[in-house]
Structure formats: structure tokens, C-alpha cells
Amino acid sequence: MALLSANDLSAKIVSIGKSATELQSEIQIAAVNAIGYSIEHGDIRFGQKLFDVLPTGIRRQSLVAFFEKHGQFAYLKEDKKFAFYKVDGITFDETALLATPWNTAKAENIVSEYDVQTMFDSLMKRLDSAFKKSADGSVKIKNSPLYDYLQEAQDRYNAEQAFVQPEVKVA
Secondary structure, eight states, X not given: OOOOOHHHHHHHHHHHHHHHHHHHHHHHXXXXXXXXXXXXXXXXXXXXXXXXXXXXXXXXXXXXXXXXHHSSEEEETTTTEEEEOOOTTOOOOHHHHHTSOGGGOOOOOOOSOOOHHHHHHHHHHHHHHHHXXXXXXXXXXXXXXXXXXXXXXXXXXXXXXXXXXXXOOOO
């Protein structure tokens, strides 16, 4: 491929910018309509189709967040597809949605179950990492005796759990 002239390259960049702006606008219109269908007809297939045709590099997770926040969509991460999710009291406000850019939506971190063990393990890993950094002097650790108490509590809990018999369900 020959190097484009400066004028041709400038024109191509302007064209790409115009195409990108038009694409964002078209996605906005399609996304708002897909949300409308999910609310008014319980039909999420248009949202799924839009998601499926988005090329890599387009903010797919923002589209997921936009659908989940404003429509009746739930994204099934493992299946990489949407499911209908009934939200009571939701209404379709086309004007407001058209004024809400889909590509700036951020996923809400919805957690329906908390595992204290997992959260505690995460905390202990971060503390271990901090203590390693403190060894080379790059960070300062305050209240470090608390770490020892936490470690003792974790060891005691794990020892107790080793003796707990799992429940056996009788049919």
C-alpha cells in the first residue's frame, strides 16, 4: 500500500470521524427503540440483535448497562445473551432516552450474594501485598498488629470449619 498524501489522509480522517458520529447516533436510535420494545411488548430480541452486530471496539458493555438500566433486560454473562427481566413501574420515555448517551452508561455492580470468606480472602491478599511492599519501604503500614489478629481469626475459623460435618439431606 502506498502512503496516502497528506490531503487524502486528512480527508480520510474527517470521513472516519463523520462515519463514527453517524454510527453512534444510529446505535442510540436503535438502542432506544429496543428498550421501547422491551418495555411495551416484553420483546428483547432487538436489543440482542443490536448487541450481536456491534463490532469489536464499540462499547458493548456500555450498551449492556444502558439496556439494563433503562429497559427490561438482564445480561447473562455466561451465555453472552440477554434475558427478559420484568421491572415493575418502568415507563418508556423516548425523549429522555434519546438525550441519554448509551455509550456513557456504566454497569451497576449488582451483587445478590456476599461470601464473607471470599471477601476476607481478598482483603488478606491485599494486606499481604501491602506488607510485601512495606518490606522495601515503598509503603507504610499503620495498625499492623490488627493484621496478626485477623490472621489468627482466619486460622481459628478454618480449623473449626475442618470439624464441621456437612448437612446430609434425607429424601
